Amino acid sequence: MNKISRRKLITTGVAAAAGASGLAVAAKVAKAHGLIPPDSGGLYGAGETLTYAAQRVLGRHAMAREFPRGEISQNPFANEVAPLGEEFNRLQAAGFAEWRLTVDGMAARPTTFSLAEIKSYPTTSHITMIGCEEGWTYIAEWKGVPLSFILDRVGALPQVRYVVYRSIQPDWWESIDMADALHPQTVVATGMNGADLPVPFGGPLRLRIPRQLGYKSVKYITHLTLTDNLKPFGQGKGGAASDGGYAWYAGI
């Protein structure tokens, strides 16, 4: 081994060691700040973690783009859903008077709300774009109760890190972190374009998360669970989509 290659070897070794310890420190800092997504394991975990961490660092409180009324889509596309099932049909026949939203988990006052109660709370509205991972988009005005209001109402404990939400449709559930759960544009939507939220668009209740793709805005929600750990839910990756091979974080 000659001098140059030895020097090269040492430099490369030092650089590799510095790089490895730098990565270890970065991973520790990221974990402490909640920048590691639940699907960070596996083949694509590195890219996924970089995306989630970068977006949370650059825009934790950023607001989704809002549009003027004139840009609302005249002919929005509802996408298809699986057949809604007997229970849904029964509730729909009764005008959703019996629809319930149960909130449990790490809450001081776990509560089951009726649809009428939800609708009696202060609402917010925004004209935002909904986009599908397939690439299509539409713009609509969404009206609903901020999720943060519901979380206040049930006395969410300070250690809550995720909100898990479920549809009346079996096996349709997702979760979000507190950056999105407490975000002012994240709403339990009851209305769209000035009317009650139509069934094809998720009525009577849809969790609307404008900073993420449409598959995070689960339709027909009946159940919220506040938790600090996603491991016990499904395969532990935080949602039906991520259990099915899609990214948990859908801000990209």
Next chain:
Amino acid sequence: MNATVPIAGRASSRIAMPAATEVKRHSATVRITHWLTTIAFLALLVTGCEIVLSHPRFYWGEIGNVNVHPWLNLHLPSSRDTVPTGYGYVLPDQNGWSRYLHFQSAWLAVGTGLFYLLWGVFSGHFRRNLLPAASDLSIKKIASSIVNRLRFKRPGPEESWSYNVLQRLSYLTVIFVLFPLMIWTGLAMSFGFDSAFPIAVRLLGGHQTARSLHFLVTILLVLFLLVHVVMVILAGFRARMRAMITGRAVPPTE
């Protein structure tokens, strides 16, 4: 080894030539970033095609869906039964892993690109190897270079260690125009990114415009890739591949 002579005297036993035939062609940084970019680009291309198949239609502005008239319909079968394709079947859904791999490869491409950019500026690589000489930028010189290409004229020995003016211009275009446009239009499709930096998508003219431009720039990059590979083959595939792998080249003998 005599370090003062740029033409290293590492005679290869396979080539029956006197010493001093090999020249240094590509630095280690160029070779490593070239192949990392190749891996990332191919992964981005394959997964990008998969993602397009879930909605093979393109629109301008902000809004685009099956209820909106597309400016471009690829008339391909789709992986979604909600898209009216005219085909009687639906392709399997590949979007999950495609999107994961697309973004992971994008990080690789961007990381490699940033490193290359910084190195290229500080090492003088751009100035020395990619900026065309002012004297080469006349219409006559460029035209003659194009004519030589079209006549499939073999490159002269000087092209074993230096890029010709067309190469320089096309590499500069890819590095400083097409790749940045790709990254910009890609980021502009991210709802999280647009929340933090709405100007990124506003300047482009909307979410669907960003998606259309992302697709169009892909076509330009694929065209570049095809021409690039054809040129490598015409110039001597083995020698050029060897140069991009080992860093050394042997100029052709007249």
